[in-house]
Amino acid sequence: MRIDIxxxxxxxxxxxxxxxxxRNFKHLLPVEFFSACLNHRLCxxxxxxxxxxxxxxxxxxHHMDANTTKLAFxxxxxxxxxxxxxxxxxxxxxxxxxxxxxxVALGGDGFLLQTLRETMSTKKRVYGMNRGTVGFLMxxxxxxDLLERIxxxxxxxxxxxxxxxxxxxxxxxxxxxxxxxxxxxQSYQTAKIKITVDGKVRLEELSCDGVxxxxxxxxxxxxxxxxxxxxxxxxxxxxxTPVSPFRPRRWRGALLPDKSIVRFDILxxxxxxxxxxxxHTEVKSVATVSxxxxxxxxxxxxFDPDHSWxxxxxxxQFRY
Numbered sequence: 001m002r003i004d005i006x007x008x009x010x011x012x013x014x015x016x017x018x019x020x021x022x023r024n025f026k027h028l029l030p031v032e033f034f035s036a037c038l039n040h041r042l043c044x045x046x047x048x049x050x051x052x053x054x055x056x057x058x059x060x061x062h063h064m065d066a067n068t069t070k071l072a073f074x075x076x077x078x079x080x081x082x083x084x085x086x087x088x089x090x091x092x093x094x095x096x097x098x099x100x101x102x103x104v105a106l107g108g109d110g111f112l113l114q115t116l117r118e119t120m121s122t123k124k125r126v127y128g129m130n131r132g133t134v135g136f137l138m139x140x141x142x143x144x145d146l147l148e149r150i151x152x153x154x155x156x157x158x159x160x161x162x163x164x165x166x167x168x169x170x171x172x173x174x175x176x177x178x179x180x181x182x183x184x185x186q187s188y189q190t191a192k193i194k195i196t197v198d199g200k201v202r203l204e205e206l207s208c209d210g211v212x213x214x215x216x217x218x219x220x221x222x223x224x225x226x227x228x229x230x231x232x233x234x235x236x237x238x239x240x241t242p243v244s245p246f247r248p249r250r251w252r253g254a255l256l257p258d259k260s261i262v263r264f265d266i267l268x269x270x271x272x273x274x275x276x277x278x279x280h281t282e283v284k285s286v287a288t289v290s291x292x293x294x295x296x297x298x299x300x301x302x303f304d305p306d307h308s309w310x311x312x313x314x315x316x317q318f319r320y
Contacts, residue, residue, distance in 0.1 A: 069150055072100035074115060076107030081131035084141065092146060100124065102150055102302070106141075108132020109221075113178050113279055116299040120160065120176065127153060127302040136220060136312065139304050153302035156233060156309050158217050159258075160297055163278040164290045168269060175278030178299065179218030181291045182243075183264055183276045184210030186284070190246055191274050192267035197240075197260055205267060206251070210243035210274075213262050213291045217309075220316050228253055230317050233309050238262075238293070264289045 072095045073088050075081035084106050097103060105115040105128045112128040119126060127150055130138035142149070160176040167173070175181075185191040185208075193211060195203040214223035216231035219239055224230060228241030238260060241253040256262065265288050266274045276286045283289075303309050 069147060070095040070099060070101045071104055071146075071150075072097040072102070073104045073106065075105075076111040076132065078107060078131060081106045081111070084129070084131050084143075088143060088146070091143065102127055104129065104146075104150075105138075106131045108135055109137045110280075112137050116178055116301070117160075117176060117279070120299050121297045123300075125155060125300045125302050137217075137301070137309070139302075139307055149304060150302060152305060154305055154308055156301045156303060157298050158215065158233075158301065159294050160299065161213060161215060161238075161278065161291055162294045162297075163276065163281070163283075165276045165283040165286045166288045167283065168285050168287050173281075173283045175281030175283070176294065176297060177218070177278035177281075178215065179221045179279050180212045180214040180223055181276065181278050181289070182210060182212035182222060183266075183274050183286070183289060184243065186273040186275050189272040191272050193274070194265040194267060195240075196263040196265070197256060199261075202254075203248075203251070205247070206242060206245060207247040208242045208245045211264065212239075212241050212243065213256075214239040214241060215293075216313075220313060224316075229255065230313055231255075232313055258293050261290065261292045264291075 071092055073085045073092075074097065075085040088104065088106075101124065103115060103119055103124055103126045105112050105126055107128075108130070109132065111132065112126070115126055115128075128135075128138040129141045131141055132138070139149075139153075158178065160178045161181050163175045163177060163181045165173050165175075183191070183193065190207050191210060193203075193206045193208065194201065195206060195211070212223060212226070212228075214221070214228060214231075215238065216233045216235050219228065219231040223239050223241050226241050226243045228239045231237050231239060236258045238256045238258050239253065240256055240262065242251060245251050264276075266272070266286060269285070269287055273285050276283045276289045301309070
């Protein structure tokens, strides 16, 4: 906004009319002129115009704020991740995670899984940017146009696995897993495990180093390392995959409907102790473990349209 001010009636030297920018008129006007304005009707004109400009700017800012996605930036302890969070907060601001609509997770896949567990069933969306190593679950790290990228991102809603593990003393512990629920031998002794699916025994005795149930989201992690199948993200399946099976030697696992309930019973548990984990939640010396897809918990990930999870999973299958 600009105002034409007639200086002549005030008896000031210089041009009769000066053109000033309202936002910084105090800095541009001569001291004598500003002092004279205090006792002149022109002062009210300046103040009125300035107030109107501030109201207009405030309304515009309120409109912008109302239409801006509320972001909360969280990071792992890695120096690169922390520095990235500081730069992004300085550029886009920071909302308390409890009030944010989108959590921007900066780190690697492990930190993203931690963030998903912490925001499980809160309806908050998580947008990961890679500041770790592999970053299979992450979007590329770019500081420019972040709000636009998030608005254009494609959501993927996933359901975790629920683990219920009973220890030898009868203690029952539970956990949620986005990737897999895994069992593995605790000592040099091979584990012996009975496998039951939906109430029917499918393997009376599996001698192995371990066994797992993996989600489609986790099928490219530990499951893939154990030669398990890669599952498309929208496949209604779970992968049941052994780790170094000894007997039956040729058994490579099974694909199960995602509504299946899998039970593992540890045979000779005193002689052949077994641990279990739901992602990072570990239970030692288990007697039985039940696994099923959660009916109540969900998590939502956001992916750039040109970097979708389904595309990455498909690409992984042609690398081997």
